[in-house]
Amino acid sequence: MLNGPAEVECVPIVYVVDDDEAIRRSLTNLLRSVGLRVQSFGSTSEFRLASLADAPSCLLLDVRLRGESGLAFQQQVTDRPNIPIIFITGFADVDICKRAMKGGAVDFLVKPFADQDVIDAVNGALASDQKRREKDQSHKALKAAYEQLTRREREVLGLVVSGALNKQIAAWLGVSVITVKLHRASVMKKMDASSLADLVRKAEALGVEIPVVAQAQ
Known part of the structure; x- marks a missing residue:
């Protein structure tokens, strides 16, 4: 059981960006059912304004959105470049998939996707982000020692x-x-x-x- 803000902050979190409210609700319920924190947004502009938690995280991002698309966000984002991105889409477009993966996406899921596929993809992305965070912390400690x-x-x-x-x-x-x-x-x-x-x-x-x-x- 989580007893305070510090403990809550350490719990992995998944950010969901999709302009379909039903999809956001479904993914939120699914991920919370396996003990993950979730924050959902209807657009990339909403997500840009969010304050990210200091915890292992990943982003479930729809390819096609009203306004800025998921691919455009991936290509232009500079303020939070380290967060692993899992793209979700209702269109099995090979070219889009290639562009997403070339841009650094860790996975690509086509709707309708199985619950377990989402959970597996998210767990893999969170594990990857945890390793990155540990490496970053180790380097910071090493740099501090050198100084x-x-x-x-x-x-x-x-x-x-x-x-x-x-x-x-x-x-x-x-x-x-x-x-x-x-x-x-x-x-x-x-x-x-x-x-x-x-x-x-x-x-x-x-x-x-x-x-x-x-x-x-």
Whole structure:
């Protein structure tokens, strides 16, 4: 049972955009029956004005709408580009399907669709969005850790991941080997790196540049 706003916010949510009220109601009832939150809209303009929840989500979007079409929305939207889109349509048009999938849609359902097909498509889209969110959070944490490093520690990090030895780093930076070891230990701790390989992986994820002097070795 959900006890507060924070818990509700974490529950996956499905946004439905269809100008057919009966379709919106049917999809809303179906998805709520399997424990999902649902918000429905009669047009893409209504959806653009909505404040999206900070939770795994996806968009069930009708291809043909009064006003801006679903395909036009997909091609032009820039304020919420990460949300997975599942297109729904009453017309099995191969060209439209190709355009939708090429534009990044995760699925394409033709009306009338089976309840289980909708549930499976939605669950797949939500799982994909959850993985994206976890990856984004991991990268944010990694970036925050890197920002804790001092200028000298960042220099040491670049040299370490290049494969340079402590004595080489000391010579390049004009410091003692002991100082390099202290900086290196601090870098490992702040970056929460369990090994050199782990540090290299994290540096690559951040796009840390290898110093030219190290590349030349």
